[in-house]
Amino acid sequence: MASSHACFVRTDDMDHSQTQHTGRRELQMARSMCWHCQSEVSGEYFCERCVKVQPVSKEADYFTCLGFPRRLTIDPQKLEAKFYELSRAFHPDFYQNKSETEQAISLSNAATLNTAYRTLRDPIQRAEYLLAIEAGAVKEIRTTPPADLFEEILELQETLEEYRASDQSSQTGQQLRSKLQSEQHALEERKQEMETQLQHLFVEWDALQDRGEATSDARTQRDRLLKRMREILSNRTYVRNIVNDLVATIG
Amino acid sequence: MAYSDKVVDHFNNPRNMGSFKKEEDGVGTGMVGAPECGDVMKLQIKVQNDTIVDAKFKTFGCGSAIASSSLATEWLKGKTLEEAQKIKNTDIVQELNLPPVKIHCSVLAEDAIKAALADYQKKAENK
Numbered sequence: 001m002a003s004s005h006a007c008f009v010r011t012d013d014m015d016h017s018q019t020q021h022t023g024r025r026e027l028q029m030a031r032s033m034c035w036h037c038q039s040e041v042s043g044e045y046f047c048e049r050c051v052k053v054q055p056v057s058k059e060a061d062y063f064t065c066l067g068f069p070r071r072l073t074i075d076p077q078k079l080e081a082k083f084y085e086l087s088r089a090f091h092p093d094f095y096q097n098k099s100e101t102e103q104a105i106s107l108s109n110a111a112t113l114n115t116a117y118r119t120l121r122d123p124i125q126r127a128e129y130l131l132a133i134e135a136g137a138v139k140e141i142r143t144t145p146p147a148d149l150f151e152e153i154l155e156l157q158e159t160l161e162e163y164r165a166s167d168q169s170s171q172t173g174q175q176l177r178s179k180l181q182s183e184q185h186a187l188e189e190r191k192q193e194m195e196t197q198l199q200h201l202f203v204e205w206d207a208l209q210d211r212g213e214a215t216s217d218a219r220t221q222r223d224r225l226l227k228r229m230r231e232i233l234s235n236r237t238y239v240r241n242i243v244n245d246l247v248a249t250i251g
Numbered sequence: 252m253a254y255s256d257k258v259v260d261h262f263n264n265p266r267n268m269g270s271f272k273k274e275e276d277g278v279g280t281g282m283v284g285a286p287e288c289g290d291v292m293k294l295q296i297k298v299q300n301d302t303i304v305d306a307k308f309k310t311f312g313c314g315s316a317i318a319s320s321s322l323a324t325e326w327l328k329g330k331t332l333e334e335a336q337k338i339k340n341t342d343i344v345q346e347l348n349l350p351p352v353k354i355h356c357s358v359l360a361e362d363a364i365k366a367a368l369a370d371y372q373k374k375a376e377n378k
Contacts (some may be wrong), residue, residue: 147282150291157311234286241289242311 035101045089045109053090053098055105061133062116071209072127072202074120083117124236127198127229134226146235153242156183160249177250184246187239194236201229254314255348261318266325269307271295279371281363285355290316294363296327296335298371303327303335308363315353319343319360327364332371338364 032040034047034054041047041054056065063070066082088094090110095103120126163176205225208218254262270293271278281294290312297305306324310317322343327335343349343357 145282145284150282150284150293153291153311154293154309157309230286234284237286237289238284238291 056109056112065116071206191239258318261321262314265321267307279367281366283362292363296367315356319356323360
């Protein structure tokens with residue numbers, strides 16, 4: 001598995017020596033010592049020597065927690081498989097007869113993995129999360145508010161109010177309703193378009209990461225992609241909100 | 252979480268809801284949004300001799316966002332441009348008793364004021 005993280009260690013080759021356990025797993029951890037036997041652990045979910053479960057580092061990002069590189073295109077099946085594998089590894093049932101410390105670690109690991117999985121599973125949440133952890137490096141991603149979209153939303157909001165206040169079985173009510181319906185369809189289409197645009201940006205982002213260049217050109221490119229993703233994600237939220245409002249009102 | 256009485260009052264009886272024509276002389280328009288929650292706020296001021304003679308707003312968002320912008324327009328009326336610059340989101344938080352999770356609504360209102368003032372200045376300079 002490719003990764004830009006230096007402390008990401010493969011330990012597959014040691015599997016044979018620890019057959020009594022469910023196999024070795026890789027994980028980036030800030031701590032470098034097993035809490036139990038003090039031997040070196042650098043990237044495993046379990047200590048090589050005493051096979052005790054190790055806590056997932058609080059500093060590790062969700063991609064790392066699940067053993068995925070920081071990329072936006074993720075195969076959902078692979079992600080799910082990895083999540084199930086780790087869920088089994090940390091399942092509280094397997095720790096009933098273990099020490100309290102191990103029970104606590106497994107429980108906390110399971111919780112972290114759950115959050116990590118839920119975040120990465122959804123492409124929108126995944127992108128929002130990536131922006132949040134990448135934003136630190138660019139300080140602030142400023143975007144200009146989409147004035148036209150805002151005007152549209154506010155206008156639509158007024159029509160919605162008008163419809164709510166109207167006698168909905170009257171002709172005016174019916175007209176407003178069909179107007180709102182067509183607006184809803186148009187907005188849903190736009191939301192779809194935005195999601196397609198995001199997919200393209202995901203591919204661009206991943207390709208840039210894979211090239212791993214440290215040129216100023218690459219940095220400009222990176223900032224441009226982050227900003228563009230921020231813009232689309234924000235606009236999508238505005239559109240989603242008004243669509244939800246429309247759906248709730250006209251069904 | 253319950254809304255404070257003042258928020259409920261502004262929500263039920265929003266002051267100065269509506270809009271001016273953007274192109275109109277002396278009108279400054281501030282259009283801001285909060286990408287995290289999807290709230291949209293439009294705040295407009297009408298200026299004569301460096302004093303805000305009227306203000307209007309339209310907000311698509313939660314009760315606190317509506318109350319924040321409604322209160323902002325009330326405060327803006329009669330203020331000079333310089334005084335208006337000094338309105339802080341914390342003043343709004345205090346007046347409306349906003350809980351921590353709703354502080355971003357007051358930030359949005361302050362941003363809208365700043366944007367409206369900036370838009371007015373820009374228009375005035377380009378004249």
